[in-house]
Amino acid sequence: MNTIRKLGLALLAASALSVASAQAQDKVAKIGVLAPMTGGAAADGNEMVNGARLAVEEINAAGGIAGYTFEVVVGDTQDQAADTVTSAFERLAGDRDVNVMMTGYASGSNFEIELMAEQEMPYIISANAAQTRDIIAPSPDDFPTVWSISPSYDAYETAMVPVIQQLLDGGALELPNKKVALISSDNPYSKTIMEGLQKNFEEAGWEVTSADLLPFGEINDWRAFLAGVRQAAPSIIINTDYLPGNAATFMTQFLEQPTDSLVFIQYAPSVPEFLDLTKDRATGVVYNMLGGVLDTPQNPRAAEVVGKYEAKYGAAPGVYGPALYEQVYLYADALAKVGDPTDRLAIGQAIGETEKQIAAGMLRFDPETHLAVQGEDAIPIQFFQIWDGKRELFYPARYATEEFQTPPWMK
Incomplete structure (x- = not known):
């Protein structure tokens, strides 16, 4: 094989290698x-x-x-x-x-x-x-x-009542009555959870004082609902609207004249934007998560x-x-x-x-x-309480990082 042919074959091989590399x-x-x-x-x-x-x-x-x-x-x-x-x-x-x-x-x-x-x-x-x-x-x-x-x-609808009862039985929470007020925006996620919570609270002997449904989207004024809350004086208030901006407005307006009520907000407190908007006004708020980070x-x-x-x-x-x-x-x-x-x-x-x-x-x-699959040995439901800008896990007990505390407006 002459030198020119060898050189040609070498160039062809190099070219093929280069093309293969580029294709990879x-x-x-x-x-x-x-x-x-x-x-x-x-x-x-x-x-x-x-x-x-x-x-x-x-x-x-x-x-x-x-x-x-x-x-x-x-x-x-x-x-x-x-x-x-x-x-x-x-x-x-x-x-x-x-x-x-x-x-x-x-x-x-x-x-x-x-x-x-x-x-x-x-x-x-x-x-x-x-x-x-x-x-x-x-x-x-x-x-x-x-x-x-x-x-x-399903656990979003069913876990709340037994967790509340566990807090009551253990003395971590005291409530003045068995009344609960619920509100949701009209979207499949929030509405389904609110309806499930209403059913489970009623079956457990609680009085549901309201179950209001608002149009989905930005909500700047929750005061009509909160006025009814103050009149009925429920011991638990649950808002299942998931948008953090809405939840921040809700919490700000609740604290204008707070009632002796535990406040639970669905999902929104898990979003960093909620804490940015509420600052220390979020301290005491409870929320839960399915599929959230299990940081234990x-x-x-x-x-x-x-x-x-x-x-x-x-x-x-x-x-x-x-x-x-x-x-x-x-x-x-x-x-x-x-x-x-x-x-x-x-x-x-x-x-x-x-x-x-x-x-x-x-x-x-x-x-x-x-x-x-959902469960303590799979993906568990987690209940958190915000305290001083931190999200503290208090349920399930096997994963808890802190104990539940009475919200400051209830003291």
Whole structure:
């Protein structure tokens, strides 16, 4: 073989190697994130995207998965209206490199699950577990690619009464009567929880003095409801509207003339924005979480994830930063098993077979509902009380970091 021919073959080999290397580097699996980036829930949406991007940066820095690097692409669901969510879904689904989507929540009803199933799109979701179950449970085999890392929301409706009774029996809480006032905004998540709470309080012998329903959206004036509260003087007030701005306004207006009542607010106190808006006015407020960060010594994964988020973004996350971080890793684990992001059904099956410790607890899925399994040895419900700007876990006792304290306006 003459020198010129040898040189030519060497150049061809180098060229082929270079092309192969470039092609490997060009193998990108895009992760579609549906999130409310604008509107009243934008704080949640931005946190979702931050959590997903944090995980993607880590995975890419480690060399990717199965020869692929990841890229986050975002679909803004704005006010979670059906047309907006559908438009965001269609835009992401139109990208051939998007073979998985995830969210904390995209809509109030989770109707988009049907769209995902039609395209066999792997979809990992967190919120609105009751709606997810209602869609999937009648025919779980029709939704092989859809999985929720949130467990059943039944405990949001059923756990409150026994926890209150436990506090009363233990002497940690004293209440003047067995009256409870409830209020909600008209969205599937909040309304369902309020109705369930009403049923369970009534069955336990409590008098429900009100169960008001307001239009969903920004609420600047809660005073009409609070006027009724002051007249009825219930010992517990429950607001299941989940928007942090609304909850902050509610708490500010309650404290203008507080009653001798325990105040419980659904979800909103878990969002950092709520504490930013309320400052010390939040001290004493109670809330609970299903699928929130289980930041206890028994679950070091939570401290790991939260610590990484704080180091990256300079602020503690709420629920959805860690949730989307973990969702990206669920997809990465599935892709590592399957090897091909376009094999969507196999990816969905691999996600459904997950059993691992995540920031919220031990994750495994119920094959009948595609929800995370709920329980103290799985994903537990957690009750928190805000005190001096900190969220203190007081239930379940096995995970508690502090004891419940009587709110300052009740002393």
